[in-house]
Amino acid sequence: MSRVTLSVSDLRKTIKRKEIIKGLNFELREGEVFGFLGPNGAGKTTTIRMLVGLIKPTSGSIRICGYDVKSDFTKAMKYMGCIVENPELYPFLSGYENLLHFARMLPGANEGRIQDVINLVGLQARIDDKVKTYSLGMRQRLGIAQALLNKPKVLILDEPTNGLDPAGIREMRQFIRALAEKEGLSVLVSSHLLSEIQLLCDRVAIISKGEIIQVDTVHNLLNTQEKIIWKLEPLEKGKRILRGLTEVTETEDGYLITPFQERDAGRWNQELTKQGVLVMEMNRKLPALEELFLELTGGGGGGIG
Amino acid sequence: MANLIQNEMMKLLARKRLLVIGIIIAVLVLLFTYAQYKQVEEQREKLGTTDWRAALQQQIIDIQNRLGSSRMSDDWREQLQITLKQQQYYLDHNINPTEPGAPSFMRMFVENSSDLFIPLLVMIIASDLVSSEHSLGSIKLLLTRPVKRWKILLSKYITLLLAISMIIAMVGLLSYILSGIVFGYKGMNAPIITGFTISEGNLDTSEVRLVEQWKFLLMDFGLVCFVAVVVGTLAFMLSVLIRSTAAGMGVMLAALISGAILSNMVSSWESAKYLFMVNLKLTNYLNGVAPPIEGMTLFSSLSVLLFWWAAALVVSFVIFTKEDVY
Structure with a gap:
C-alpha cells in the first residue's frame, strides 16, 4: 500500500x-x-x-x-x-x-x-x-x-x-x-x-x-447505489417478468426501478424482449445525493439538504 | 522577512495609494499657499506697508479690542490673553513670528495638519492593510503558506511604518517646494521662540529661548511622526479587528473628529486627557498654546499615546495569530 x-x-x-x-x-x-x-x-x-x-x-x-x-x-x-x-x-x-x-x-x-x-x-x-x-x-x-x-x-x-x-x-x-x-x-x-x-x-x-x-x-x-429506470410496454407484464429476476419498485408516473448490475442488465433486457415486452427506455441512473444519504443513514435522515 | 515586506510594498504600490496621497497633499498645499498669499496681500493693503512689526502691532490691538468686549467666556479670554502676551514678547524682542518663506509655511502646514490631516492620510493606508485581505479573500492564501502568522502581520506593520515615513516626507517636501515658488526659500535659520509653558492659565516665560527654524522643524516633524505612528497603529488594529475596511475607517474617523471637537469642550472633564484623540496636537506644546485640559504636558501626552500604541500593537498581534479565518 x-x-x-x-x-x-x-x-x-x-x-x-x-x-x-x-x-x-x-x-x-x-x-x-x-x-x-x-x-x-x-x-x-x-x-x-x-x-x-x-x-x-x-x-x-x-x-x-x-x-x-x-x-x-x-x-x-x-x-x-x-x-x-x-x-x-x-x-x-x-x-x-x-x-x-x-x-x-x-x-x-x-x-x-x-x-x-x-x-x-x-x-x-x-x-x-x-x-x-x-x-x-x-x-x-x-x-x-x-x-x-x-x-x-x-x-x-x-x-x-x-x-x-x-x-x-x-x-x-x-x-x-x-x-x-x-x-x-x-x-x-x-x-x-x-x-x-x-x-x-x-x-x-x-x-x-x-x-x-x-x-x-x-x-x-x-455499485450498491446505482439504479436502472425502465419504461416498459405493457407495464404489468414487464413488471411481472422483472419481479422474477430482481427487486423492482414502481414510481407513480409508470416507471420501474431496479438495482443496476452490470452483468445482468443486458440479460434482463433480452428476457423482456423475448417475451414480447417493448423496452421504451432503459436508463442507468445515479441516486440523487439526498436519496444516497437517506439510504446510507437508514432512511431516517429527514431534512438533509 | 525582507521577502514579505517586498510583497506588501508591491501590493501597496500596485494600488497607487501613495500616489493618491501625494496628489491630495499637493492640492492642499497649493490651496493653503494661495490662502496665505491672499492673507499677506490683504494685510499689505490694510496697513499700506509690508512691515511685519506694524502687522503684529495691529494684531495685538485687534486682540485687545476683542478682550474689551464683555460677552466672552473665561476660557476664551484666558487663551486670548496668553496669545497677546506671546505676541507682545515677539514684538519686544524683535522676532518676526510669521517670517514669510517656505520653511515658515512648511512649519505652519505641518503643525496644522498634525491632528487631523496627516492621521487621515495614514488611515488611508492603515485601515485596509489587513481588512482588504479579508474582503478580497486572499487572506486564505496568505495564511496557508509555510510562514508563521506573526511574521505576516509584522511585515504588514513594517510596511505601514515605511508608508508613514513616506507620507510625512511627502508633506515636508511638497509643502516646502510648492510654497517656495511663491514665498521664496529663505528663512531656514530664522530664530523661532519656544519654551512657553502654561501653568494654571498663566504664561510661564522663564524657559523661553530662541531656536533656529530648522531645529524647530525637526522637533515638529519628530512629534508629527510619533502621532502618525500612533494613529496608524490604532487604525491597523481596527483593520485586524473589523473585517470591513469601511467600518474600520468610519470608527477611526469618528474618533479623530471627536478628538477635534472634544479638544474645544472638555476643559472641565479631566479624565478625558487619557483619550488618545485629545493628545494629538503635540506641536502646540512647542508653541506654547494652552492644552485642551488643564495639567496636560508634553510628557503626559507622549505617555498616553505610547500606552495606546503599545496596547493596539499587542491586541493586533494576539488577535491575528489566534483567530479562526472563515
Missing part, C-alpha cells in the same frame, strides 16, 4: 458550544484523488479550513506528511497546496506578480518554478495581464498554479469546478487526474455533486452534519 500523506484523527470543532465537526477520521494516500462529498452545510468547508490551518481544531490532530498542522505549522504547510473556495488572488496585480508574491513566501520556489507552473496550467499568453481581466476559468487555473508552486505532496481543492462551464469542468477534471497519476500527488476534492465525485475520485468520504457516514471506493459505493 502506498504512503499516507494526510491523516486526520478524531478531528472536532465546537463553535459557540455547538459541535460542528464531530470526530472525523480519514487518510489520504499517495497518488489518489479523494472525494469529500456532502450537502451544503455538512461541514466540508470547515473541515478543509482546519486542514489548511485557517481554523484551529477544538481537538484532534491533522498530519501532513508526518508533520502536525498545529505544532509544526510551517513544515506541514511546505507539503501542502490549497485553494479554499474560489481562488481569490489579487485583482490589481498581474498573474505573474501574484505568483511571484506567493513564491516569495515559499522556500525554494524560484523564477524557474514560476515558469514551470505557468506552463503547466497553460497561462503563458495572459500571465502579464492584470488578474481582474481574467475569466473565471483563468483565475481557477492561476489558483492551481499558485497551489503547485511549492511542489506539494497534498493538494486540497474546495469545490474546484464551482462556476466553471462544462468544458472547463472537463479540463479541470483531466488536469487533477493527471496530477495524481503522473506526479503522485494526493488530491482532496470537496463537492456537493455526486456525478463529479464519481468521475474524478478514487475514494470518497460521505459527510453529513459533521460526521463521516461512510468511506469507500467510488466503485463500491456506486
Whole structure:
C-alpha cells in the first residue's frame, strides 16, 4: 500500500458550544484523488479550513506528511497546496506578480518554478495581464498554479469546478487526474455533486452534519447505489417478468426501478424482449445525493439538504 | 522577512495609494499657499506697508479690542490673553513670528495638519492593510503558506511604518517646494521662540529661548511622526479587528473628529486627557498654546499615546495569530 500523506484523527470543532465537526477520521494516500462529498452545510468547508490551518481544531490532530498542522505549522504547510473556495488572488496585480508574491513566501520556489507552473496550467499568453481581466476559468487555473508552486505532496481543492462551464469542468477534471497519476500527488476534492465525485475520485468520504457516514471506493459505493429506470410496454407484464429476476419498485408516473448490475442488465433486457415486452427506455441512473444519504443513514435522515 | 515586506510594498504600490496621497497633499498645499498669499496681500493693503512689526502691532490691538468686549467666556479670554502676551514678547524682542518663506509655511502646514490631516492620510493606508485581505479573500492564501502568522502581520506593520515615513516626507517636501515658488526659500535659520509653558492659565516665560527654524522643524516633524505612528497603529488594529475596511475607517474617523471637537469642550472633564484623540496636537506644546485640559504636558501626552500604541500593537498581534479565518 502506498504512503499516507494526510491523516486526520478524531478531528472536532465546537463553535459557540455547538459541535460542528464531530470526530472525523480519514487518510489520504499517495497518488489518489479523494472525494469529500456532502450537502451544503455538512461541514466540508470547515473541515478543509482546519486542514489548511485557517481554523484551529477544538481537538484532534491533522498530519501532513508526518508533520502536525498545529505544532509544526510551517513544515506541514511546505507539503501542502490549497485553494479554499474560489481562488481569490489579487485583482490589481498581474498573474505573474501574484505568483511571484506567493513564491516569495515559499522556500525554494524560484523564477524557474514560476515558469514551470505557468506552463503547466497553460497561462503563458495572459500571465502579464492584470488578474481582474481574467475569466473565471483563468483565475481557477492561476489558483492551481499558485497551489503547485511549492511542489506539494497534498493538494486540497474546495469545490474546484464551482462556476466553471462544462468544458472547463472537463479540463479541470483531466488536469487533477493527471496530477495524481503522473506526479503522485494526493488530491482532496470537496463537492456537493455526486456525478463529479464519481468521475474524478478514487475514494470518497460521505459527510453529513459533521460526521463521516461512510468511506469507500467510488466503485463500491456506486455499485450498491446505482439504479436502472425502465419504461416498459405493457407495464404489468414487464413488471411481472422483472419481479422474477430482481427487486423492482414502481414510481407513480409508470416507471420501474431496479438495482443496476452490470452483468445482468443486458440479460434482463433480452428476457423482456423475448417475451414480447417493448423496452421504451432503459436508463442507468445515479441516486440523487439526498436519496444516497437517506439510504446510507437508514432512511431516517429527514431534512438533509 | 525582507521577502514579505517586498510583497506588501508591491501590493501597496500596485494600488497607487501613495500616489493618491501625494496628489491630495499637493492640492492642499497649493490651496493653503494661495490662502496665505491672499492673507499677506490683504494685510499689505490694510496697513499700506509690508512691515511685519506694524502687522503684529495691529494684531495685538485687534486682540485687545476683542478682550474689551464683555460677552466672552473665561476660557476664551484666558487663551486670548496668553496669545497677546506671546505676541507682545515677539514684538519686544524683535522676532518676526510669521517670517514669510517656505520653511515658515512648511512649519505652519505641518503643525496644522498634525491632528487631523496627516492621521487621515495614514488611515488611508492603515485601515485596509489587513481588512482588504479579508474582503478580497486572499487572506486564505496568505495564511496557508509555510510562514508563521506573526511574521505576516509584522511585515504588514513594517510596511505601514515605511508608508508613514513616506507620507510625512511627502508633506515636508511638497509643502516646502510648492510654497517656495511663491514665498521664496529663505528663512531656514530664522530664530523661532519656544519654551512657553502654561501653568494654571498663566504664561510661564522663564524657559523661553530662541531656536533656529530648522531645529524647530525637526522637533515638529519628530512629534508629527510619533502621532502618525500612533494613529496608524490604532487604525491597523481596527483593520485586524473589523473585517470591513469601511467600518474600520468610519470608527477611526469618528474618533479623530471627536478628538477635534472634544479638544474645544472638555476643559472641565479631566479624565478625558487619557483619550488618545485629545493628545494629538503635540506641536502646540512647542508653541506654547494652552492644552485642551488643564495639567496636560508634553510628557503626559507622549505617555498616553505610547500606552495606546503599545496596547493596539499587542491586541493586533494576539488577535491575528489566534483567530479562526472563515
